[in-house]
Amino acid sequence: MVVNRRGIALSMMSTMSAIVVVLACSVALVAQRKDDKKDDKKQSDAQKKEILDIVKIVDAAAVGQAATNDFGLSWVHEDYLKATANKEYVPFTVTFDASKATSPNVALYWRVVAKDAAAPTATLTLPAKKDDKKDDKKPAPAPKYAYEDINFVPVTAAQGATARLSRAFTVTAGTYDVYVVMKEPASAQKNASAPKVSVVKQTITVPDFWSQELNTSSVIVASRIEPLAAPLSANEQIERPYALGMMEIVPTTDLKFSTKGELSVFMLIYNPKVDAMNKPDVTVEYNFYQKPSGAPEKFFNKTSPQPLNGTTLPPAFDMSLGHQLQTGQAVPLASFPAGDYRLEIKVTDKLSTKSLTRDVNFTVTAG
Numbered sequence: 001m002v003v004n005r006r007g008i009a010l011s012m013m014s015t016m017s018a019i020v021v022v023l024a025c026s027v028a029l030v031a032q033r034k035d036d037k038k039d040d041k042k043q044s045d046a047q048k049k050e051i052l053d054i055v056k057i058v059d060a061a062a063v064g065q066a067a068t069n070d071f072g073l074s075w076v077h078e079d080y081l082k083a084t085a086n087k088e089y090v091p092f093t094v095t096f097d098a099s100k101a102t103s104p105n106v107a108l109y110w111r112v113v114a115k116d117a118a119a120p121t122a123t124l125t126l127p128a129k130k131d132d133k134k135d136d137k138k139p140a141p142a143p144k145y146a147y148e149d150i151n152f153v154p155v156t157a158a159q160g161a162t163a164r165l166s167r168a169f170t171v172t173a174g175t176y177d178v179y180v181v182m183k184e185p186a187s188a189q190k191n192a193s194a195p196k197v198s199v200v201k202q203t204i205t206v207p208d209f210w211s212q213e214l215n216t217s218s219v220i221v222a223s224r225i226e227p228l229a230a231p232l233s234a235n236e237q238i239e240r241p242y243a244l245g246m247m248e249i250v251p252t253t254d255l256k257f258s259t260k261g262e263l264s265v266f267m268l269i270y271n272p273k274v275d276a277m278n279k280p281d282v283t284v285e286y287n288f289y290q291k292p293s294g295a296p297e298k299f300f301n302k303t304s305p306q307p308l309n310g311t312t313l314p315p316a317f318d319m320s321l322g323h324q325l326q327t328g329q330a331v332p333l334a335s336f337p338a339g340d341y342r343l344e345i346k347v348t349d350k351l352s353t354k355s356l357t358r359d360v361n362f363t364v365t366a367g
Contacts (some may be wrong), residue, residue: 017311026127047107050185052148054109058179063198071096071106071182072161073198077253079218082135082209082324083170090206091241093253094180098159100196102184106151109181112147112169115203151238166251168241172206177201185210209270214354216347221360223252225264225328248287255362262332263343265360269308269325273351278320281309281350284327291340291361300341303329309350338366 061067078092130160147169155163169178171184184195209215225247232243242249249266257263272280284306308325319321328346340363348355 014037016137026073031189046185047089047152050107050108053186054107054150054181054183057102057183057199058109058111058181058198059177062177065203067199069197069198069200070196071098071100073180073182073200074350075178075180075200076164077251078202078204079251080207080209081217081268081336086208087170087172088209089168090204091166091168092178092202093113093166093251094166094200095162095164096182096198097161098155099157099161101157102196102199104154104156104267105185106155107150107181107183107185108165108167109179110148110169112171112180113177113179113280114146114171114176143340149238150187158196163225166241167238171206173206175203175205182267183189197321205332212271214347214349214352214356215270215273216356217270218360219345219358220249220251220266221253221255221358221362222264222266223250225249225266225330232361255360255367256363257333258365259333259338260367262330263360264328264330265343265345265346265361266326266359268326269327269347272319272325272349274319275310275312275351278318279310279313280325282325283307283348285344285346286329286331287344287346288331288336288342289342290337290365291342293340297342300336303331333364336364338364340364 007040030200057067073094073096076095078090078095080093081089083089135178149167149169154164178201180200182198186195195238201339207215209217222240228243228246228248231245232240237243239246243253267270269280269282269284272282273279285302286301286306288300291297306327340361343360343362344358
């Protein structure tokens with residue numbers, strides 16, 4: 001079985017206050033897992049059959065055949081970050097109805113296909129039969145997809161109708177179709193009932209962070225950011241793709257917040273110019289605008305600008321070593337009247353005199 005697995009790891013130096021997190025980090029892509037072959041050997045014949053069945057299901061969906069959605073599987077959100085080797089890292093989140101499951105485990109498969117790619121042949125395949133001596137001598141075909149992976153996920157009805165899963169992949173910039181499949185194992189079905197299957201397809205456009213132009217990752221809106229005692233293992237990283245080095249972001253896609261809560265955002269800043277000490281001189285501004293119904297938006301408030309330069313960054317920060325800028329805010333919403341808002345994040349590179357903005361639209365509810 002050929003599996004293209006990738007993760008992301010960040011090593012960080014940071015300074016923190018109650019409402020501001022400014023981190024400097026280097027990003028390193030986790031290489032193809034060395035234990036993939038061991039994992040292949042451990043796969044049961046039943047799992048191998050599941051893989052073949054799933055590949056057939058996706059191949060059918062890719063040529064336009066109608067797909068079932070027994071679990072109510074839904075693509076919710078994706079984010080874009082810079083990886084290595086001219087690739088980008090794309091963690092994504094799906095939801096499903098766990099109460100529909102009739103087995104304790106389901107297979108989760110995701111395939112990424114470039115929009116301009118020719119129809120590929122399957123790469124997640126079983127070894128050749130023992131009597132296929134000629135085929136045994138042939139090397140395994142190179143992967144034809146931009147990315148694919150599979151793992152087996154425990155499911156309980158207690159997870160409810162909006163259970164969430166996050167996974168990730170790495171690809172070069174471009175437009176892709178992403179297929180996600182959730183399938184119960186056929187071996188777990190009683191009375192020969194058909195296993196439940198869901199297939200969803202999502203088209204995404206992955207930005208290019210490898211030019212020399214000032215750029216940023218997605219603005220990740222977090223329900224919380226938690227420290228980690230140690231970086232995750234490769235297996236753990238697959239199931240928790242928003243774990244970055246010594247911290248883990250728990251993203252939220254519900255952009256409605258109570259006045260008792262806070263708005264937490266996080267992003268990386270790419271390609272700023274540097275001085276003779278390989279340090280940038282960047283300022284990040286966070287401006288909030290109210291969006292009254294039926295009226296033009298108006299300025300509401302702002303936080304203090306964040307300077308990211310040789311006087312505020314850690315002494316060891318050096319962009320020539322691959323360190324990258326991170327910025328974020330955790331803003332209490334107690335002073336925000338209920339209503340709709342737009343957060344404008346303005347990044348200004350003083351050395352290149354260039355700037356850009358990113359927006360987050362959100363809603364504050366009373367109580």
